[in-house]
């Protein structure tokens with residue numbers, strides 16, 4: 089790999105039996121690869137022994153080189169300069185020293201009062217609006233050096249280990265088990281619970297951020313950077329089941345149960361999912377029928393029923409399951425932690441439009457014997473706290489002094505915020521791919537970016553992305569300041585509204601990006617591959633976690649009632 093060539097050396101490898109090419113002053117041996125080249129053999133023969141940089145970039149994106157470099161590169165030209173250390177562009181000021189060690193990022197008022205507050209160093213490709221503005225030398229009241237360090241760490245991992253492979257994983261309908269294990273080892277799973285970092289249950293730590301500094305903005309940016317791989321299937325595989333199945337256990341499970349199973353989950357050895365939706369109970373969850381009958385000796389529940397569209401169910405060891413233990417309606421619902429090892433649990437992978445590698449599953453429980461120790465929360469009170477209903481979230485907090493445990497987001501709010509973060513990043517990916525493609529693809533004698541109609545599309549994407557992201561930051565900040573009860577009471581409406589805003593933005597961006605890419609985003613893989621996949625993933629965001637229609641209706645109903653309780657005058 090470290091060999092040095094002159095252009096003359098490379099020129100002598102100019103036959104199909106000995107075929108070298110140059111791309112950006114690196115030398116590649118394509119002799120063996122040519123037979124499997126999806127673009128054909130002949131086209132490579134034509135550039136054998138030559139500099140093919142221009143042709144290569146016309147047909148491929150960066151991901152291809154990342155994926156094949158290790159396998160095909162044999163050296164570099166003698167003219168190639170050693171890679172320079174990245175330097176920030178001259179205009180934005182230098183980075184400020186590390187921010188104070190706080191559990192939650194500094195408040196705006198605090199930051200504003202700090203006169204020598206400087207923005208962080210610019211980071212990434214600096215395509216405007218393709219990353220949050222605080223990545224690009226703009227001031228932020230929410231993010232400090234510890235967030236920047238986490239961003240660097242996650243981006244490096246996603247760029248090298250994840251992004252080049254997500255297409256393959258999506259097609260295979262599976263992410264390798266080792267990646268989930270790495271999520272545990274890297275300390276990421278423990279940081280995704282919407283609460284403090286639970287050091288008491290895992291030895292693993294996030295390399296870039298000490299646990300006492302961990303806050304909701306770290307959690308937000310971790311999900312954001314994972315989503316940059318541009319695959320809903322990947323994100324749901326690694327955090328989809330965990331992010332919604334684990335918090336109820338941690339918050340409401342008996343200590344003995346949590347002590348027994350949480351360490352295995354946080355370390356990535358065991359997997360957990362949330363099993364609420366049924367073939368006939370989706371948004372109207374209170375109608376669920378999966379039954380759990382207490383045994384005569386009062387030691388077990390016997391569970392019978394079906395669950396549908398369960399993310400990660402196929403490879404889960406634990407199912408945080410909503411079951412009917414009492415009368416009809418939401419006051420007869422409990423939550424049980426069902427373990428696959430109990431027997432009687434069958435899982436079947438479902439074939440869906442999108443998020444292929446997420447493991448969407450149909451689950452059947454047949455006479456599953458679940459010890460009462462595995463009841464999460466109280467019997468028939470599954471909706472209280474664990475799955476707060478819209479009605480519950482309307483109750484004003486009993487006391488303005490909001491008490492621990494300081495679990496910030498309720499389960500539904502936590503789930504929806506995860507969806508929002510992913511949708512905004514996916515919108516950015518669609519936008520970023522479009523901007524980059526528009527700078528190389530020519531139509532009617534000029535690059536796409538020179539056509540006003542294309543710039544208009546990009547502008548409409550960017551304005552929605554930035555508006556949605558700003559609201560997200562504001563809501564995360566409120567979550568970090570409010571207690572659990574107050575957050576449940578006051579933020580349910582705005583979060584529901586923002587969920588709809590983010591999914592409509594995502595749908596818009598996927599569609600417009602697809603129009604810009606044309607045929608390349610109609611076929612799978614290749615340059616338009618991310619856009620094609622994300623377009624297929626849109627419905628997996630617009631429907632689950634509360635459909636757009638239900639979210640929008642809820643946002644107004646709930647906000648009106650909350651503000652009535654707060655003294656609204658009409």
Ligand code: HEM
Nearest residue numbers: 116126127131132135140143144147148152156613614615
């Ligand atoms: C390191 C060298 C190369 C590698 C690893 C490589 C790899 C690939 C891969 C994986 C694809 C499938 C589509 C995609 O995933 O983007 C592809 C397609 C293609 N490649 Fe290459 N390629 C290389 C060099 C070249 C060169 C030098 C040319 C042109 C002279 C070329 C022309 C094409 C064409 C025309 C397609 C089809 C594009 C399409 O379907 O729109 N490739 N290549």
